[in-house]
Amino acid sequence: MRLSDKNIARSFPALITRQTAPDNLEFPFPSLDSFLTPNEQFFVRTHFEVPDLDASRWRLKVEGAVARPFDLGYQELVRMPARTTTALLECSGNSRVFLKPTELGIRWEQGAVGTAHWTGVPLVDILDRALLKPEAIEVILEGSDKGGFHPPHPKTPGVISYARSLPLDKAKQSDVLVAYQMNGEELSAEHGCPVRAVVPGWYGMASVKWLKRILVVDRPFRGFFQTFEYSTWLRQGGLPDLVPVTEIEVKAQIARPALNEVVPADANYRVFGAAWTGNGEVTTVEVSTDGGENWTRATLLDHSVRYAWRFWEHCWHTPAKAGRYTILARATDDQARTQPMERDEDRRDAVINHVQRIVVLVR
Amino acid sequence: MRLSDKNIARSFPALITRQTAPDNLEFPFPSLDSFLTPNEQFFVRTHFEVPDLDASRWRLKVEGAVARPFDLGYQELVRMPARTTTALLECSGNSRVFLKPTELGIRWEQGAVGTAHWTGVPLVDILDRALLKPEAIEVILEGSDKGGFHPPHPKTPGVISYARSLPLDKAKQSDVLVAYQMNGEELSAEHGCPVRAVVPGWYGMASVKWLKRILVVDRPFRGFFQTFEYSTWLRQGGLPDLVPVTEIEVKAQIARPALNEVVPADANYRVFGAAWTGNGEVTTVEVSTDGGENWTRATLLDHSVRYAWRFWEHCWHTPAKAGRYTILARATDDQARTQPMERDEDRRDAVINHVQRIVVLVR
Numbered sequence: 068m069r070l071s072d073k074n075i076a077r078s079f080p081a082l083i084t085r086q087t088a089p090d091n092l093e094f095p096f097p098s099l100d101s102f103l104t105p106n107e108q109f110f111v112r113t114h115f116e117v118p119d120l121d122a123s124r125w126r127l128k129v130e131g132a133v134a135r136p137f138d139l140g141y142q143e144l145v146r147m148p149a150r151t152t153t154a155l156l157e158c159s160g161n162s163r164v165f166l167k168p169t170e171l172g173i174r175w176e177q178g179a180v181g182t183a184h185w186t187g188v189p190l191v192d193i194l195d196r197a198l199l200k201p202e203a204i205e206v207i208l209e210g211s212d213k214g215g216f217h218p219p220h221p222k223t224p225g226v227i228s229y230a231r232s233l234p235l236d237k238a239k240q241s242d243v244l245v246a247y248q249m250n251g252e253e254l255s256a257e258h259g260c261p262v263r264a265v266v267p268g269w270y271g272m273a274s275v276k277w278l279k280r281i282l283v284v285d286r287p288f289r290g291f292f293q294t295f296e297y298s299t300w301l302r303q304g305g306l307p308d309l310v311p312v313t314e315i316e317v318k319a320q321i322a323r324p325a326l327n328e329v330v331p332a333d334a335n336y337r338v339f340g341a342a343w344t345g346n347g348e349v350t351t352v353e354v355s356t357d358g359g360e361n362w363t364r365a366t367l368l369d370h371s372v373r374y375a376w377r378f379w380e381h382c383w384h385t386p387a388k389a390g391r392y393t394i395l396a397r398a399t400d401d402q403a404r405t406q407p408m409e410r411d412e413d414r415r416d417a418v419i420n421h422v423q424r425i426v427v428l429v430r
Numbered sequence: 431m432r433l434s435d436k437n438i439a440r441s442f443p444a445l446i447t448r449q450t451a452p453d454n455l456e457f458p459f460p461s462l463d464s465f466l467t468p469n470e471q472f473f474v475r476t477h478f479e480v481p482d483l484d485a486s487r488w489r490l491k492v493e494g495a496v497a498r499p500f501d502l503g504y505q506e507l508v509r510m511p512a513r514t515t516t517a518l519l520e521c522s523g524n525s526r527v528f529l530k531p532t533e534l535g536i537r538w539e540q541g542a543v544g545t546a547h548w549t550g551v552p553l554v555d556i557l558d559r560a561l562l563k564p565e566a567i568e569v570i571l572e573g574s575d576k577g578g579f580h581p582p583h584p585k586t587p588g589v590i591s592y593a594r595s596l597p598l599d600k601a602k603q604s605d606v607l608v609a610y611q612m613n614g615e616e617l618s619a620e621h622g623c624p625v626r627a628v629v630p631g632w633y634g635m636a637s638v639k640w641l642k643r644i645l646v647v648d649r650p651f652r653g654f655f656q657t658f659e660y661s662t663w664l665r666q667g668g669l670p671d672l673v674p675v676t677e678i679e680v681k682a683q684i685a686r687p688a689l690n691e692v693v694p695a696d697a698n699y700r701v702f703g704a705a706w707t708g709n710g711e712v713t714t715v716e717v718s719t720d721g722g723e724n725w726t727r728a729t730l731l732d733h734s735v736r737y738a739w740r741f742w743e744h745c746w747h748t749p750a751k752a753g754r755y756t757i758l759a760r761a762t763d764d765q766a767r768t769q770p771m772e773r774d775e776d777r778r779d780a781v782i783n784h785v786q787r788i789v790v791l792v793r
Binding site: 130131171207209222223224225227228230240280282283284286287288289291294295298300303306307308309310412413415416 | 493494496505534565570572586587588590591593644647649651652653654657658661663666667669670671672673775776778779
């Protein structure tokens with residue numbers, strides 16, 4: 068007897084494994100179809116082994132340049148006034164596989180990105196309770212995940228925790244959360260169980276998982292994950308100056324057709340994708356189906372949600388002539404920021420938002 | 431006919447070659463005998479190929495956060511009021527060969543250090559002429575030497591100039607020079623011809639050679655040579671924080687006996703060396719000839735010269751019994767800073783001033 072489709076339970080396309088030990092798993096972006104990414108399909112970025120934490124024993128320390136240091140447990144946190152924020156998280160290395168020349172780091176294609184509802188307590192409420200001292204300028208978020216590094220980093224500081232800082236103005240935005248739910252469910256182990264930060268508008272490295280400490284400091288933090296990792300070069304008078312990666316850059320991605328997809332000749336094809344920006348709203352997506360010579364406005368779907376992606380579509384009448392064709396999409400936001408056509412090499416391995424070239428085969 | 435000693439011209443011991451292309455050459459420290467290091471014996475630290483510059487065509491640009499940007503030539507510089515500063519320069523990687531576990535970088539023994547008279551124009555006079563704007567906080571010194579990097583640096587900014595910044599308070603110290611003479615001679619190509627910076631009290635990386643531009647900036651500079659290179663980790667609440675290498679740490683070095691020297695048993699041996707500190711005066715050098723159990727004060731020789739080394743000696747009556755013995759020296763300065771016995775691993779590949787163990791063979 069042959070199994071028919073209806074006898075088989077529907078399953079999601081599997082995450083693409085980019086690394087094991089520690090796990091780094093990618094959402095198969097060509098399968099994009101829902102505004103909220105299912106928890107099981109949300110990309111996983113880990114730097115060290117996933118900590119095995121028990122919510123009933125978890126404590127969060129709040130200390131440093133504060134008048135009233137304190138710590139709190141999980142039950143105390145969930146009894147505080149909660150807020151739900153919708154936010155896209157994108158790894159700052161997303162699309163690294165498109166870089167020429169290649170850079171070190173995980174070779175993400177397009178799927179190190181996802182959107183979820185996040186529920187938790189505004190970070191600012193916790194900071195207010197600790198009473199910041201006047202000299203406070205940054206807030207370091209420290210995770211429970213830790214480990215050492217091997218080459219290629221010649222100057223690693225031994226065994227360290229994952230940690231990242233926010234300047235005070237960002238830390239005080241009410242949609243920055245100390246979160247314990249993702250799409251209405253408790254956080255799974257790989258997404259930060261029991262508690263993580265969620266920093267809307269910034270690349271994912273700021274949304275520290277397995278949060279264990281909030282350390283308020285009076286001088287700028289230059290930790291490993293904002294110098295050796297998750298940093299780019301900016302120029303001061305022509306000289307490269309190392310700056311931490313922060314806000315998400317405007318970007319459109321094509322979900323369908325996928326890279327190297329075979330599409331029928333002389334037919335209508337629905338080009339479909341998502342677009343987003345860090346702090347603002349996507350106002351335009353343009354599509355080119357001839358390698359960048361001519362551009363047409365795509366149709367933006369649904370309504371815009373701050374800090375989330377917005378889907379778009381474009382009807383492409385495919386060429387009659389078989390061959391390779393290059394499809395591009397380019398987003399612009401309400402602050403007139405648009406995607407560059409070429410890669411800025413000073414960004415090295417991070418913040419990859421130049422227009423991507425999706426080559427397809429027309430048959 | 432056999433050559434007798436008096437028929438042969440005296441020569442200096444050769445510099446030890448640590449690297450060619452680019453040249454990195456070390457003073458053979460066991461030959462130490464003069465307060466001023468002869469120019470030909472002064473250690474050479476280069477990051478890129480030595481620039482071939484012509485003083486008659488050289489220009490220095492002064493720009494950035496200044497009200498009156500200008501540039502000047504060599505003749506104009508040498509006609510300005512000059513000052514001579516005596517200063518020791520030590521590479522922040524000096525003694526790297528003693529590190530366990532080993533670190534990447536040039537394996538200097540003890541000779542990436544030297545003392546010279548430097549003549550030039552105080553940097554502050556040049557800054558005054560440019561009229562700093564109120565927002566100025568750092569001064570970047572840029573050299574004419576430039577190039578690219580290969581692994582092991584995964585995140586290098588392409589082809590860059592050598593550049594280093596000074597905070598304004600250091601830049602304004604009157605003994606910080608834009609120098610054109612070394613021990614009364616014009617600078618040789620490898621020491622920065624025609625003009626270099628000399629920053630007394632700081633490790634050598636601040637004394638930028640082949641100076642071509644002084645760029646005043648209004649935010650802290652995080653260039654390659656003060657983040658990926660020439661930096662150490664400091665802890666903020668236990669978390670490693672990347673800070674640039676700056677001031678020279680207190681240190682005594684033993685010139686004689688040399689490491690693995692064979693010394694006669696049951697005899698008087700003159701242990702001899704030099705000691706220095708960054709901003710202060712060496713007040714004590716102690717010597718141990720039994721691996722660190724007992725310590726005796728060494729005799730400080732001559733008088734103390736700020737920013738220079740001071741020689742010291744200690745008469746050691748060597749053991750009657752043949753074997754391996756470990757000699758140590760430890761300096762303390764007038765701010766009660768003393769050398770640590772053990773290496774602080776957070777310093778990684780730089781700032782190496784823990785007490786060195788000189789093992790000798792008594793026969």
